[in-house]
Amino acid sequence: MEGMTSFSVVAEGLRKRYGDTWALDGLDLAVPEGMVYGLLGPNGAGKTTVVRILTTLVRADAGRATVAGFDVATQSAQVRHHIGLTGQQPTVDEILTGRENLEMWARLHHLGAAAARRRAGELLDRFGLTEAAGKRVRHYSGGMRRRLDLAIAFILAPRVLFLDEPTTGLDPRSRTEVWQSVRTLVADGGTVVMTTQYLSEADHLAHRIAVIDAGRVVADDTPERLKSQIGGDQIDLVVHEAGDLTEAAGVLLRVTGAEPAVDADTRRLIAPVRDRIAALTEVMRELSRLDIAVEDVALRRPTLDEVFLNLTKERTAA
Ligand SMILES: Nc1ncnc2c1ncn2[C@@H]1O[C@H](COP(=O)(O)OP(=O)(O)OP(=O)(O)O)[C@@H](O)[C@H]1O
Ligand SMILES: [Mg+2]
Numbered sequence: 001m002e003g004m005t006s007f008s009v010v011a012e013g014l015r016k017r018y019g020d021t022w023a024l025d026g027l028d029l030a031v032p033e034g035m036v037y038g039l040l041g042p043n044g045a046g047k048t049t050v051v052r053i054l055t056t057l058v059r060a061d062a063g064r065a066t067v068a069g070f071d072v073a074t075q076s077a078q079v080r081h082h083i084g085l086t087g088q089q090p091t092v093d094e095i096l097t098g099r100e101n102l103e104m105w106a107r108l109h110h111l112g113a114a115a116a117r118r119r120a121g122e123l124l125d126r127f128g129l130t131e132a133a134g135k136r137v138r139h140y141s142g143g144m145r146r147r148l149d150l151a152i153a154f155i156l157a158p159r160v161l162f163l164d165e166p167t168t169g170l171d172p173r174s175r176t177e178v179w180q181s182v183r184t185l186v187a188d189g190g191t192v193v194m195t196t197q198y199l200s201e202a203d204h205l206a207h208r209i210a211v212i213d214a215g216r217v218v219a220d221d222t223p224e225r226l227k228s229q230i231g232g233d234q235i236d237l238v239v240h241e242a243g244d245l246t247e248a249a250g251v252l253l254r255v256t257g258a259e260p261a262v263d264a265d266t267r268r269l270i271a272p273v274r275d276r277i278a279a280l281t282e283v284m285r286e287l288s289r290l291d292i293a294v295e296d297v298a299l300r301r302p303t304l305d306e307v308f309l310n311l312t313k314e315r316t317a318a
Contacts, residue, residue, distance in 0.1 A: 008033045008160045008191035009054060013063035016049050016215075023049040024060070025215035031193055031208075036186055038206030039195040042312050046215040047195040048087075051164050054193070055085045068159050084158035086149050086166055092137050098148050099124060099133040105152045123151040127177060142169050150178060154185070161185060163194040167201060179205055199304040209304075213312045226307045233276050233299050235260075235283060237269045240293035245269070251286045255279055273299070 009031035016024040024046045031037045039047045052058040054067055056076035065072045068082040092101050099120055106116035124133045127147040137145060150166055163182070167175045182192050182205060196202050202209055203223045211219040211226075219226060235256065239248050245262060252260040252271040256279055260271035273279040276299050287294055 006033045007031060009037075009065070009067050009193060011050070011054065011063065011065040014050065014053060014060045014065060015062040016046075016053065016058070016060050022215050024053070024063075027063070027212070027216055029065075029210060029217060029220075031191060033191050034186060034189055035207040036182060036192045036194065036205050038202040038209040039193065039212060040199065040202055040209055040308060041195075041212035045212045045312075047212055048164055049215075050212070051085075051087075051162050051193070051195065055083055055162050056080055082159040084153040084156065084161040086153040086161075086163050092145060092148050092152065094138040095136060097134050097136055098129050098140070098144075101137060101148060102151060102155070106155050109156050111155075119155060123154060126154075126181065127151045128174065143171055143174055146170055147174055147177075150181070154181060157185065157188065158190065160191045160193065163192060165195055165197060168197060175201070199308055203304045211308065211311050219307075219311050223304060227302050227304060229307065233273050233301060235269075235271050235273050235280060236296075236298045236300055237283070237294065238296040239267050239269070239287075240295045242267050244292045247290060248287060248292055251283055251290070251292075255282045255286065267295070 007030050009029060011027060011029040014024045014027040014029075015022065027046065027050055029050070039050070041047050049058065053060050054065055054072060056072050056079050059073060067079045070078040070082070072079050093104070096104065102120035102123055103116045106119050107113070111119060124130045127150060129144065129147055129151065132140065132144055137148065140148065146166070146169060150163075153161060153163070161182075167178050170178065179201075182194070186192055194206070206223060208220070208222055209226060210217045219229075221229070235252065237248065237252070239245060242264065245264060245267060249260050249262055249269055252258075252269055256271045256273050258271050260269040262269050280297070280299055284294070284297070
């Protein structure tokens with residue numbers, strides 16, 4: 001199975017410097033074909049820089065990369081032919097209407113006039129822009145611009161689609177539409193590389209995630225394995241009275257053997273557990289015996305947010 005994997009994107013040792021800053025500092029990446037691959041990382045980690053290099057907009061100072069089998073440095077025209085890109089900054093033409101923008105891009109991609117009109121109509125519909133199709137983009141809201149930008153990226157059903165924060169600023173319904181389009185593209189055999197600030201989005205959508213920090217990949221795995229990497233389930237407990245926090249923390253420590261994280265403002269305590277139900281039962285029995293009122297209690301998996309904070313904190317401290 002492993003031997004049969006083909007990769008849509010392979011990057012080895014990418015480095016890129018801006019002044020004194022190494023935006024990329026030896027970045028390696030291998031994106032298997034036919035999946036949604038999420039790039040996560042704090043602001044300034046290098047996500048946009050790697051997307052710009054892989055889409056041939058910027059040259060790396062060192063290292064090499066291929067996209068759809070073509071070298072981004074020496075075969076950039078072929079790379080561009082197989083990719084779509086939506087950048088962090090929208091690229092639509094302000095003076096034109098939404099429909100005109102789409103038709104213009106479709107023509108630039110060598111569709112005939114009738115085919116371009118048809119494709120524009122489909123995409124306007126898919127991204128909820130039919131009503132606004134005749135308005136100049138200058139009068140669009142931020143979310144409408146972004147949706148138009150995405151529609152442009154989908155014109156040719158590219159083999160590899162790069163999306164740099166595609167859903168930032170979108171309302172929940174538009175975000176769901178973007179997710180649906182991404183899934184459709186992948187179901188049709190395409191590959192999507194996307195950055196996002198929304199970790200729950202990466203969790204829902206990405207088959208695999210690379211966490212980037214300070215220009216390097218610090219983790220690369222499925223969302224599930226990333227989450228289990230920082231431990232199993234946790235007890236998440238909220239006590240009714242702030243005055244009970246210390247005593248409740250003592251109970252959690254005795255039962256789970258781990259020092260719980262305590263947030264005094266929200267009266268919340270969190271501790272990792274192994275034998276979930278037994279530990280929960282024991283904690284509740286002890287709290288009840290001590291007459292400590294519990295407002296809320298849950299057993300839950302770590303979230304991707306916790307994984308992210310954990311990984312990027314480690315490196316800052318290193
Ligand atoms: N054109 C440029 N000129 C100078 N510095 C740049 C340029 N582009 C990026 N940088 C620097 O390179 C580093 C990485 O930037 P990049 O935009 O790739 O980060 P990012 O992960 O996309 O961040 P964000 O989450 O804020 O979008 C930052 O320190 C940034 O200031
Ligand atoms: Mg960015």
